[in-house]
Amino acid sequence: MAKFEAGMESMIEMFIYETTGLIEQLDNILMNTEASSSFEEDDINAIFRIMHTIKGSAAMMGLEALSKFAHGIEDMFYVIREEKPVINDFTALINLLLQASDIMKNEMEVIQDDNADASDLSEQIKHIEDYAASVKAGGTEAPAAPSQEDPVAPVPAPVSAPAPTPEPVKAAAPVVQEQSSDNELTIVKVYFDDDCKMENLRAFQVVENIQADCEKLEYIPSDIETNSESAKIIIENGFIIKFTAASDISTKAVIAEIADTPNVKSYEVMTEIPGIAAGEPVSIRVFFEEDCKMENLRALLVINNIQYQCTELEYIPSDIESNSESCKAIIENGFTINFSADDPEAVIKTVETTPNVASYEILAAENSLSPAIQPVPKTQTTPEVPKMDIQSTPAAEQTVPASLSAAEKDAIGTTKAVEKLNNQIGKSSSGASNKQSLISVNLNKLDTLLDLVGEIVITEAMVTSNPDLKGMKLDNFQKAARQLRKLNSELQDTVMSIRMVPLSGAFNKMTRIVRDMKVKLNKDVDLIFEGEETEVDKSIIDQLNDPLMHMVRNSMDHGIEDSVEKRIAAGKPAKGKITLAAYNASGEVIITITDDGEGLDAQKILAKAENQGILTKPANEYTDKEIYHLIMLPGFSTNDVVTEFSGRGVGMDVVRQNIEKIGGSVSVDSKFGYGSVFTIKIPLSLSIVDGMEISVGDSIFTIPINSIKESFKVRPNQLVKDTSGREMIMIRGEVHPLIRLYDLYGLESKYTDLNDGIVIHVEADGRFACMFADELIGEQQVVVKPWAQLLNNFGVKSHGMTGCSILGDGSITIILDVATIIGGTN
Amino acid sequence: MAVDKMPQSGAKKTMSDGVEILWFNIDDVIYGIEIEYINEIIGIDKTTVIPNIPDYIKGVINIRGKVVPVISIRKRFGVEEVPYDDRTCIIVLEFDGGLQQVGVIVDRVQEVVVVDHDLITQTPQYQNVNANRYIKNIIENGTDEAKLLLDCEKLIWE
Incomplete structure (x- = not known):
């Protein structure tokens, strides 16, 4: 229990949800890269990002070992990304990463188990570090210190990476600072023409103009393209640009470019900003990542991290520990920290590296609580400020490409330029909002x-x-x-x-299973997905993972031939094929798992079933289809040897039960020597049923449409009685038992004479019956509500009532389970 | 790292450290239910009969989209039922932190009173044998007749 500090419990769920998602993402990337046998740059960035996020959130949860572990991998990918070493043994690397993903998955389970202590991962961390070292050493062709030879290398992340997120930039930040260049960091303060209006957009244009010529570029205020209020700050304090010119361009040329930009009235070049002196009071304002939740706790974490470095420390809002409402204040106004320290830079560094800190700014030391930004670059701004700038602008930097550089030469009318800028900004902000268009919601809320x-x-x-x-x-x-x-x-x-959630998540999990089994069973198999975008209700997807896994394992283990020779002898390609396909068909989702393996041996199954004594009729009366279905009976397994993956005789039985639990069904078809198809049919949603409303006295029942064959008025000659007096209805030469619903449920009914009421011919699991009711009311879609516990205690389900639903007029209808009713009466 | 501490479940304590109890009548006897079990009190509504269950469960009603079973406390106590009138109402109890709701049909409800712990005595041995099973405590206020505090868990789930 002591794994987490008090108060963290509520964050654990979120942490586990997020991290599990990330690990899944990692697995997918690894599967893809393994297939293509090379790391794309995107993949490397993605893995780097994933590990970085895991590292950060694990650190915040106080899971040091996991954080270090993730850090190890992140480090390794840093090397891979920056130095591009030649990877000799690609499979080994993938294996190592898959192991790492398993370790982390295992950690997630450990965290959820209150009794287990967080694992000590030091051995695994060492393993990763060793490997990273060997990667470094192995990559001799890559320059040892590329930043010297190719100063642009570390920078591309914010500018050219396809979807730069704050994380990689943050990680790369220190590199940017260390980087040497011929040109020195220059600070220019720009003033625009009086009354030129929209100073922020003019400033943005300046930035656009010089961007291509600068190796490093930051500006204050940093939110010019999104915040029109920044215009005021520019009017008051000027627009401050800090840049390092690219190596092939002189600083002067850049300054000239700034001066040439339309509407620039004057500019001044300033000297380098001195650092903050020791012991001097410093005030910084911290902003957290959007949607990171519980900002007050994140703020507290910042305070905890820096408190020992500071000689004096106070913060606003001050009640973060006790008042969860302070979140809002932090989101709106940022979290302001006033401190004095012997080494203020170190404190700021600590703040910067605290997880979930998105950005921060240094406020005026004296006037620390003033909300206005104080960009007077005497003591207050420090070289760290860029972090925030770079992070908040990448979208704009990407989406404002060459089009403006053309504009710049044209010296076009400002209105036009501004218009254009506005368009670009509109584009960039909509691009940025894409990232936020997904939220996760508690299922209970949806219910x-x-x-x-x-x-x-x-x-x-x-x-x-x-x-x-x-x-x-x-x-x-x-x-x-x-x-x-x-x-x-x-x-x-x-x-x-x-x-509704697409099935692709459930399908993708199978890739990993097939991959592992391929190695262990030494079978080469392609796993192919079809229609994985088909959507199913979330509650069903959750129930589908286990059955799918069992079936794919079965296909791998039993289906695909043991040796390539066997396959070739049978005239099949050496590589096996398993296809997972999904599609919609009349209100149901059908999932098929097809393999091109040996197929089911009907005779072998029958013999085995006979041995196990699970046959219910003479062996020679079984059709092939019936024989195949035997494998789904409890205790049946054709595999002679129990392997790690299957053969214990629980697989298909469990599959069938799980699928039936969610209202679905499983069937098998096979051709001996050519392969097998398993078909799962599941309802689109657990909670909606197409039903026929019928009345019996005052009660209204709903019979699911898919179990109704027809309804009709009985002719007197259709009614027959068997020897024990049971009523049967003759339909087209076949007799079906008659169930009088009022009798079955002991209700007062309007009609007891068969001629007055209506008969509904129903079918379930291949068995037929006729139900007698007063009247048909009509067809309607109903939302199934489960029975209250109290009623379940009295076994309402065993009496053929699946659940209930509320009709349009507020009355309650009872949903009948035809299969149970027929089963109960026979 | 203290987040807002939610009040723990359990009898709601008032300042005087008593228990809040809702009183209602069956004939002349007054019964009480601790308020911590009570979600709301609603007027009597048409119940939908569920077949093949004990007859003290009168059926289910629709409370804002939730299907809630309703029991008759008279049937439960083995007392003869009386026709519903405009004072008949349903006390909706909740269990499992609100996951399970059950309505109880009573003739009329009286009031909510805070009862001091000292007034609650432990040994119930009282008239109606059937109802006796479901009584948790007797409350004596010294002056007039004793009131009976019901054990909701037993009343519903046994």
């Missing part, structure tokens, strides 16, 4: 939302068909009511669609 929507639909019916309105002429009301109905049904569809 509540769904309930509410159901409630609205009911209320709508209560209003629009209110008895008080009867007999009134209400043209306008009806029009409005129609509109309401339309919107409500749209709302309902949207809520349902929110819960």
Whole structure:
């Protein structure tokens, strides 16, 4: 329990969710790279980013070992990214990384287990470090210190990386600072023409003009392209640009370029900013990553980290520890820290490296609490400020490409330029918002939302068909009511669609399983996905992982031939093929797992089943299809030897049970010598059923449409009785048992004479019956609500009632389970 | 690292360190339910009959989209049922932190009173044998007749 400090519990769930997602992402990348046998630059960046994030959040959770572990891998990728060493044994590297991913997955489980202590990963860390060292040593062709020869190398991250995120930039920051160049860091303060308006956009244009010629470029205020308020600051304090000119261009040329930009009134070149003197009071304002949640706790972490470095320390808001409301203040105004320290730079460094810190700015030392930025570069601004600048601008830097450099030469009219700028800015901000367009929501909230929507639909019916309105002429009301109905049904569809998740996540997990089994079983197999974008309700996906895994393992282990020779002898390609396919078909999702292996040996299965005594009729009466289905009975396994992966006789049985639990079914088909197909049918959503409403006395029942064959009025000659007096209905020469619902459930009914009521012919699991009810009310989609625990205690389900639902008028209908009812009456 | 501490579940304590109890009548006897179990009190509504369950469970009702089973406390106590009138109401109890709700049909509710711990005595031995099973405590206020505090867990789940 003592793994986490008190108060962290609520963050654990978020941490585990995020980290598990990242590890999955890592696995996917590794699978892809292994297939292509080389690291793309994107992949390296992605892995680097993933490890960096894991490192950061693990450190924040106090999981030092995991953080160090992730750091080890991050370091290794830093080497790979920066030095591009020649990797001799690619498979070894992938294996190492997969192991690392397993270790981290294992850690996630350990964290969730209250009784286990966080693992000591020092051995694994050492392993990674050793490997990283060998990568470094092995990569002799890469320059040992590339930054000397190629000064541009470390910079591209913020400018040219396809989707730079704060993390890589942050990591690269120290490199940027160390980097040497012929040109010195120059600071220029620019003033624009009085009344030229939109100073921030003019400033942006200056930045655009000189960007190409600068190796390093920062400016204050940094949010010019997003914050029109920054115009005021520019008017008051001027626009401060700090840059290092590129090696092939002189500093003077850049300054000239600045001066030539339209609307620039004057500029002054300033000297290098001195650092902060020891012991001097410093005030910095910290901003955290957007959506990082619990900003007050993150702020507290910052304070904890720096408190021993500081001689004096105070912060605003001061009640972060006790008041969760302080989050809002931090989000809005930032978190302000006033401190004095012997080594202020070190403190700032610590703040900078604290996880989730997105940016910070140094405020005026004296006037520390003033919210205005104090860009007077005497003592307050430090070389670290760039971090924030670079981070907040990459989107703009990417999306404002050559188009403006053309504009710059044209000396176009300013209005035009500004327009253009605006367009670019619009583009860049919409580009940035893409990243934030996904949020994760607690499923419970979605359930509540769904309930509410159901409630609205009911209320709508209560209003629009209110008895008080009867007999009134209400043209306008009806029009409005129609509109309401339309919107409500749209709302309902949207809520349902929110819960839908593509199957690709579940499919992708199989890649790893196949990969591991390929190595262990020494079989070469291609795993192919089809239709993985098919969507299923979230609650179903969660139940689908285990069955899919079992089935893919089965196909690998039992399906694909043991040796390549066997395959070639059978005229098949040496490489096996397993296909996972998914598609929608009439309100159901169908998933097939196809392999081109040996196929099922019907005779062998039958013999085995006979031995195990699980046959229910004479062996020669079994059709092939029935034989195949035997493998899904409990305790059946054709594998003679129990392997690590299958053969214990639980696999297919469990698969079937799990699938049936979510209302689906599994079937098998096979051709001996050519392969097998397993087909899973699952409902789109657990919670919605297409049903037929029927009435019995005062009660309303819902029979799922897919179990109804037909409904009809009985003719007297259709009714027959067997010897024990049981009623049967004759339909087209076949007799089916008659179930009088009022009898079955002991209800008062309107009709007891068969001629008055209606008979519904139903089917489930290949068995038929006829149900007698008073009337058909109509077809409707209903949202299934599970029974309350109290009712489950009395076994309502075993009486053929799956659940209930609320109808448009607020009344409750009972959803019947045809299979149970037929089973119970036979 | 202290986040807001949510109040722990358990009897809601008032300043006088008593227990808040809702009182209701069945005929002349007054029964009480601790307020910590009570989610709300609603008027009697049409119940949907669920077949093949004990008859003291009158069925289910729809409370804002939730399907909640309802029991008749008279049937539960083996007392003859009376027709519903405009004072008949359903006390909605909740268990499992609100996950499970069960309605209890009672003739009329009276008031919520804070009862001091000292007034709650432990040994219930009282008239109605059937109801006796579900009584947790007797509350004596010295003057008039004793009131009976029900054991909600037993009332619903046993």
